[in-house]
């Protein structure tokens with residue numbers, strides 16, 4: 778049986794961690810970030826092509842397109858062997874924003890988003906397979922992979938030209954360790970789903 782986890786939200790400045798779905802969703806909603814669990818997720822083979830993945834998730838992708846005005850979807854697939862991985866990660870691991878929404882549905886692997894609201898505390902969100910996150914355009918954020926350096930995710934775009942990061946150069950990102958939360962932090966969670 779597949780063991781499934783979900784996003785964990787942390788507020789480092791308050792030493793607070795949320796791992797209940799409703800709590801995580803509510804806190805993210807207060808920052809205008811949509812969070813969904815797509816369950817049951819569609820079965821896709823480990824070696825499935827991007828085309829097969831997009832076909833499997835076509836109903837969800839079409840719904841999001843209708844909701845958010847997204848016009849294209851693709852699959853990003855990153856492993857520790859991906860050429861230029863460090864350079865790619867370094868584009869996104871300091872605080873920035875985009876002129877369009879950042880929409881990610883995680884199929885495999887993990888990552889950690891930090892969100893810096895205009896008012897309120899920085900939060901981190903560790904996302905895992907089955908998590909959909911929609912970060913509105915203009916939101917200050919940064920992203921890191923977790924230690925296994927693996928992520929496979931569907932991305933949706935309103936216009937790919939809006940995807941270029943604009944850096945705040947605030948330095949705020951340097952105050953937060955990209956520590957991913959996960960099963961090892963919550964050994965009991967394996968029994969909950």
Ligand SMILES: [Fe+2]
Nearest residue numbers: 869875879918
């Ligand atoms: Fe981004």
